[in-house]
Amino acid sequence: MSTIWDTLVGQRPVVETLRRAATGDGMTQSWLFTGPPGSGRSNAALAFAQALQCERRIGCRECHACRTAEVGSHPDIGVVRTEKLSITVDEVRDLVRRAALSPAGSGYQVIVVEDADRLTDQAANALLKAIEEPSERTVWLLCAPTVEDVLPTIRSRCRLVTLTTPTAEDVADYLARELDVPPALAAHAARASQGHIGRAKALARDEATRIRRAEVVAMPVRLTSLGAAMNLAQSLHAVTKEEAEAITSELDAREKTELDATYGVVERGRRPREYAPALREMERSQKTRAKRRHLDVVDRGLMDLLSVYRDAVALAVGAPGHLVNEEMRPDVERLAAAATPEEHLRRIDAILEAREQMLEFNVPPALALESMMVALALPAGALR
Template sequence: MSVWDELVGQGPVVESLRDVIDNPAAMTHAWLFTGPPGSGRSNAAKAFAAALQCRDGGCGTCQSCSMVAGSTHPDVSLVRTDGLSIGVDTVRDYVRRAALAPALGRWQVLIVEDADRLTDQAANALLKSIEEPARASVWMLCATAVDDVMVTVRSRCRPVLLRTPPVSEIAGLLASRDGIDPVAARAAAAASQGHIGRAKLLASDPAARERRRAILALPLRVTSLGSCLAAAQAIAGEATARAANVADAKDEAELANLKESWGVEDRSRRPAGFAGELSSLTKDQDRRRKRLTRDAIDGVLIDLLAFCRDVVAEQVAPGGDLVNADVSADVAVAARSWSTESTLRRIDSIVECRRALEANAAPQLALERMMTGFLA
């Protein structure tokens, strides 16, 4: 099984990266992988990293390929954050690593997930390493869009643009790789809007499907100011709960590890310096929880956008394929009850909410404002 096999719907990208592997003269030291959420940006970067280290160009079975896939290769580093940004201290650590000679492979590869979250200071620290690269270092940045990365950084990177994978290919992957029923796989692939990870979750987790249906039922229930506030609270509560499901376990494990490393028990006297480490950990955990919550809210907003898109499609050109075919009855009701103009206003209110959240607005207030836009 090749390292490229799970890059669904990215044939041109795979072909171009393979050409680089086969033609070392075309290699460069900085790459920028962009594409919509779920398109596989970091997966493409990891596949490319494995292929660069592999003697056979990414066979998928050798030690190098297996180590990259398992995130244990000493010469392939993944730069990521659970918080809202990637700070300069983090980047400086990896810049120092980029200057080292490879220990096992042929390249020192550094993959920056969510490069759009680099602070200005962090981006400037990275820029120096990209401008004056070590002989065997390769930076691979991942972001949703080219414009999300500082211009001085992106101008020094070779772009790799991924597309939204086709529904048929996502469904085929779920069926062949995960053993999911083809009909369920196709429905999940359509509902995921090209997000492979979310498609797998929807296909395999009944609770996730139920949460999505509950969210998609909200637009038809908003008939008064009170229902607007209730809908906003439901979205915020759902996002907070989803974030807690991920964050609580991580918080507990990290706290236990910190106490163990300092030899601290719950009732023991705490040594000097422990309080500072605990405060730093707590701040990092709060940032992670905030990011997880905002990401969960954004996922809800994307679902609502897809629902409104289906309504417009039904109003303008009825009978076409729907993203949310499983709730087609609700789409039909909305298409009859709303005017096309009011549907577009609803879409505008969702887009405005997403922009407000990107600008760090209070989630509850932004959601309440959005839901008032759903009033006919």
């Protein structure tokens, strides 16, 4: 019988820990799930929440509790995820009030906080009070990239669950088993995603996503002049912005329709006084979300670029194993021959520096990408 644990890719020790806890062995009321992007920390937290509500405590995916949990409608599982740059204290206070309520069923009231690293200082302090003195039947599940991303006072009160990046073989097996992806495509998506489960799903399911990635990883061998560097920086900025807008535009339109319906704009043919402030707040939130989404997409593109230079270094030093970009091996071989491994490592540093400038220091993406592409450019005549 398939259970919810089968959806956690390459996390056998974690699955064993959570499976035992769901049946009462080592159960506690506060948990912190950490792991690199794409490792599935949020999926692990949600799977654990489902197992805690399951009538058989195994995440059977068959009982009423499991079915409602999987579609996100279980009354005793609350999930907070943000498309904004931070989680505010008001959002946390709403969660704390919910956590204080008795569960509707006979199990726990489970609160999952994705992106706990995005809590503001005020929000983190409000959450700390709830974690210090939880209600008897409340369980908090927090998710963050590392323990350092959470206040020491919070992490000291949580049981730590550490996920690792799954192997390409584990990801490919998951895609073939759970999503019926053809083996060759599953292997390609698994390698290209570099262990990021969500990215692997997108690459396996959507040809447009595969095409956009192919455009990005083809850039290093085209960086042969200053002009090419500037053009490719603009191209990368445009491609990532287009992808981000495609993701957010549909959600923006749906939110506008729901707002109009809430205030009766369509039915009444006029806008009540309260509509304008609500519209401004929604547009402000959408703008913040669009900025974060663009940064996320740019960041993914940078990791794709980095993988090409990583492959070039691996080839140059004779490292064992498959290339991330095995399908473009001839280009990687040309790149490896065009510069020393040390020079390519400096190019990797330039990519990581651009990433830090955008994510940590709020440098405009277009400016950071231009500086990075110039640093990546190869000397004239280097490629053969």
